Amino acid sequence: MDWSRGPTVGRGSFATVSAAISNLTGHIFAVKSTQLSSSNSLQNEQRILSNLTHPRIIGYIGHDTTVENHKFLYNLFLEFLPYGNLNDETLRHGGTMKDSLIALYTRQILDGLDHIHSIGIAHCDIKGQNILLGENGAKIADFGCAKWVSYPPPPENVISGTPTFMAPEVAGGEEQGFPADIWALGCTIIEMATGGSPWSSHHRHYRHPCSILYRIAFSGESPIIPDFLSGKAKDFLGRCLRRDPKERWTARELLKHPFVEESNYAERENEGLNSKSPMSTLNQSIWNSVEDVSEVPRPSSGFSQGDRIRQLTSFSGKPNWSREENWVTIRDYNYYKTHQLN
Template structure:
């Protein structure tokens, strides 16, 4: 397929997401690109996403390899959703969502997880910035950390565990070296519900990822459930955030929870999906209504133009990634040196998705604990 790269709409340390236009049809889509030599995780995402098809997952279109500025790039093509991510939606609503919206988006994510899990896939990185808002429903995206479920292998007398995701959203069993299975996605869903309800990560008082991992794995605590939620909402969260993974319900069972009773299925938007760069919705996504944002107390960085401007000239915000979309962290060099006899050798950020490998004896974890 011949295509033209348009404006950059997201950026990570080794990959970008750009608008793209099909040359012959003029159709608009998203191109997620990285240098071919660093494209292992993007190729993994393509391999998994190309086998899946659900209205609750971002739609796969294709891929190719291009040469640009003397470099070869791997490009993954997906549908473009101009409303952006669930994280963007939270900001547009002043920092938190009403419970009716939380219920609807949570149901959508659960239906996506039900499909993934029935297909044998663990997402491994559910959070608001990895959920896209479509015309009719939310859609799970960014399968770069995803995997087909398999048991942890043992090396010698200890576990060599490779796990991926965002530290603040990891479940206790993952942190202590057990399988990163379907139950871990349910925990992360609970954390995402807290994001929708509070506008904050599930451990807002923890400011570095190593402390977060220790607290998640060994404190015996679960994230605080927002008290303003209904009893049904609090009960739903309590189930998702049970520390023992065997006590969490599967996605299929959670969809039957009373939290979703009488849920309206009508779309909150009547706009159609964009077909070309000339569609009004595309320009609307670039120029958010800053005046209404000011009244709501939301930063004018909600405008896509401002987000793009911040990508061009500002230093990255390593504390919180709300001003840009994390596509993939630079794990190529790190993953080769994550483990040694001393423990873990890795720089972590609490909201950036990475892949970790660690010798569990570093955390004092032994088999059977």
Template sequence: MNWKRGRTIGVGSSATVSLARSCVSGEVFAVKSASLSHSHSLHVEQEILSTLSCPQVVSYKGCNISTENGNVLYNLCLEYAPAGTLSDEVRRQGGSLTESTMRSYTRQILLGMEYLHANGIVHCDIKGHNILVTDEGAKLADFGCARRVNGDHYGSVTICGTPLYMAPEAARGEQQGFPADVWALGCTIIEMATGQAPWPSVTDPVSGLYCIGFSGDVPAIPSSLSKQGREFLSKCLKRDPLERWSASELLKHSFLLEEEPCWNSPTTVLDYGLWDLEQFDDMEWEISTCSDSARERIRRLSEGNVDTASLMLNWGCDGDWVTVRSNKEVDILPQDDDQDYEDEATNTNSSASSKRLGLGTCNGSFSCRDMKYWPLKASVSKCSRNVFCVNPNFDNEEFWFFLHDIV
């Protein structure tokens, strides 16, 4: 692979990460480099990554050996993530992520973990700094501590990773298997929620390992999480590795279930969010004979970028609509029915429960179809001046709208 090294974007304990560009295709990628004599962890990472193909695992692009400034370097070429790591994202968001964002990242991390564990690989160092944020979502990276295991037999290998993210059994030097990754995920969720590593009171790695391995305590679960979030985290932070849920089990937890789309009811037809929803693009809209339709004028009015003069001139094209607006009571009723409906039509202070306000049907003593117009009333109420609009040509004359706070 013929490539040119760019600026340094990261420095670790055993390797340096730089930008690189292919001299053939122009593709930008990341190169992780270490001196050839100290490149064991890069060889381990290369051996594992070269066999993996998962959307939630950083992509492997090749390796080579180069001589630069008299130094012989081993180079591992990887996918480049311009947004950086999950820890960077937490800092950009002010030190904590929203629960919906945490849920999304947690699901993606678990999908990567499930894939690794199904292939007999333990990551051994899951934390915010080792998770990349890309346009496709979160991806597991930095496999320098990763190892292959044979089923549930983890062997007598050296324990490695970040002390504050280690599981109790790993801190005691006993084993570091699939459940240890699940514990580290729980610690990473705490990092997403608080902007801090777990065990914030621990001041040095030695005391931290002792506290994690032998105290019997677990990291504090953030109170800001929902009940489901706290329950999910408790499944990750069981001190007994046999009691911890697996990655596959956690993916079925209710905390990670897909959320139903939330439709917030608009306060008025001028709510900008209502007219900005993409779902409206597939709806059938009535074709207006006016080149400047009412829908478009309402959208422009909600955006606040139309002058009053043009607005007033254009509203006239909808001649089939009757609009009543006033600072004092105006009654539009047939003469012989005025008295029967006076009390009900003027009750604007109880708009939330009145049969005449909002959407509804006529429950009066006579048929609504006997009237050309629905009983209308405009008056001053506690909220503001109110506007009632009715279309006499509407197919269903019992269907009407109440609009408020327009002026």
């Protein structure tokens, strides 16, 4: 694939996301890159995404390996979603979303979860930061922790994800299947409603990831459901946040819940697709800080896609995208081998 790497639009523990453009078609996409020697998570994401095609899942374009600055890089090509993530959207709404908007995004996430669960895949890291927004609404992204689910789980079953969004059975090291994604969805709804961690209403002593994991696994408690939510929203959360995974509703059952089913969907969709916050999310380690802080500035509204990408790079200077030196032409590893480049 002949393409050019543009400005960096996000960084994480394991990968860097850059804007990119195909030199053949002019199509803009996102490229998620990391050193080949430490690319297990990114390669797992590629294997999962290459099996998925759904309007509520981030689009997979391809992958390759390149040599840049004398380093071997593994690159994952993804659909570019310019409107940020659910955390950004919550901030744009003053730190708390209305029930109607929460219901819209919840339904869209459920559509994606129902699809991946139906073919045997658990995401394992659902949270606002991993739900990206495009012209047509929310899409589930960051499948670095995702896995094919088998019952019973294998003896070497690996637990992964973000501590504050882990279900009790996950925090306790027992299993991580489809019900864990539903618990995390409940936590994400609280995040949309309050603008904070699902456990932030609890004692500050439990802000450390290890303390939170212990509390989730063994305290018998669940995240506090905000009092100001509607009765339907509270009931919906109650179905998601049952500590026994066998008692949680499935994604398909939740799609029939009045909270997401009984509303003017078209009207809420028009309300929801108004975000102008183009950030990217990256895979995070389980031991990252409980409260994630983005390094990318939030832009103002009213910009074209090119303007949005330019503003993403304002923290490191505003490059002139029309100038050739701001883009690096990349070809796959076979090209480098053929031409014996170091």
